[in-house]
Amino acid sequence: MSKEALGRRIPVLEVFGPTVQGEGMVIGQKTMFVRTAGCDYSCSWCDSAFTWDGSGKQDIRMITASEVWEELRQVGGSTFSHVTLSGGNPALLPQLGELIDLLHAEGVKVALETQGSRWQDWFHRIDDLTLSPKPPSSGMTTDWDVLDEIVGKLRSEGRSYSLKVVIFDEADLRYATSVHHRYPGVTFYLQAGNDDVKEQDSSVLLRRLMDRYLWLVDTAMSSEELKDVRVLPQLHAWLWGNKRGV
């Protein structure tokens, strides 16, 4: 196989579904998931660290867009018409454009979430695009120039997209407020963070997640700076805890 063809392969860690999207702008959507490997960040509370910390390395498969499509059909049959590209950070992969086109040709819509640290031209072809810059608690630093550029490109095409910030504490909420004001008019989601991605007792986790969500709701409701916002939990964590592949 030529080097070029090899270059078009996608590092895939998981293909699963259909299940409901648990968060953000298409919460509740029936969707398949394709999880790619690799991230340019290393957030302290990452709930999919196996995509980048080496622990999932043996599960990475380098496959083509058509092989991904075959696998989606194998796993999901004819029950779906929506696919979510998840990571890691799928925006590291220029070759995802091919998969997106193939999915569209099959009548399938495509959602993607990325932290907004890298641009790809295929962003314009994502049906449900979420930029989710990471707040201080992640330990990461936002490159505002890059994020401004990405937002500028999306705006110039009139593409609809949303912003989402995961919130763990007051400092995160201040960060979110500044993001909201920096990009006015963009649908803006606050998401209660899961501060214990190891807890295996799902009822203990549920209680904790509900408390964190209620705190975020209370705080956002009383704020005059956060008016036009949407506050959501991670529904899948409420339902299935910290399990993978659901």
Added chain:
Amino acid sequence: MSKEALGRRIPVLEVFGPTVQGEGMVIGQKTMFVRTAGCDYSCSWCDSAFTWDGSGKQDIRMITASEVWEELRQVGGSTFSHVTLSGGNPALLPQLGELIDLLHAEGVKVALETQGSRWQDWFHRIDDLTLSPKPPSSGMTTDWDVLDEIVGKLRSEGRSYSLKVVIFDEADLRYATSVHHRYPGVTFYLQAGNDDVKEQDSSVLLRRLMDRYLWLVDTAMSSEELKDVRVLPQLHAWLWGNKRGV
């Protein structure tokens, strides 16, 4: 006061918020609620029967659009920019158009849900409009001619809106599937119904609601007829149980 001016008054039962919208197309949205009195239906499982069964009669106030706006400001201060008109069936009230225009003039977006049994010209001015026809378990019968006409008018204006069906059982799901196929391309929500609007123990209720939601998710996920759907719970009932005014 002249009879005409009196005619423009709105029967208001509750003004509360801000809180999060618990369901449907703007789930999570920070919003104020204005609940109007009166419904042309009497669904068996109605969670706001006090709006039409006489039990809330003494709380109905006939107030003008500007009085509603004053009250919204009194209750919600400067913390909001979104208002949900709720009922009962607000679509019984032609005079709501005035309130909608007043809210828009104040920079406030307006959401509304109705079963789709009556048309009002102000539907065109609703920012987040949900038609929620009632399935067999409600005991009500859908007038398809009226619903077709409403959908047709919305479509001709290119207005975005969504459909939502509350599901209690298999028959409801068959009804929902037929609605989904009758109006293809419209964002379609399945909502797990709350079959016990009297349960006061919120943890008992939560367990039951989660089970009903998981049943609906499982059923919808395996269906080939329900591909492009969104399956959601009633988030507010999970959080606050059957309490009013939250």
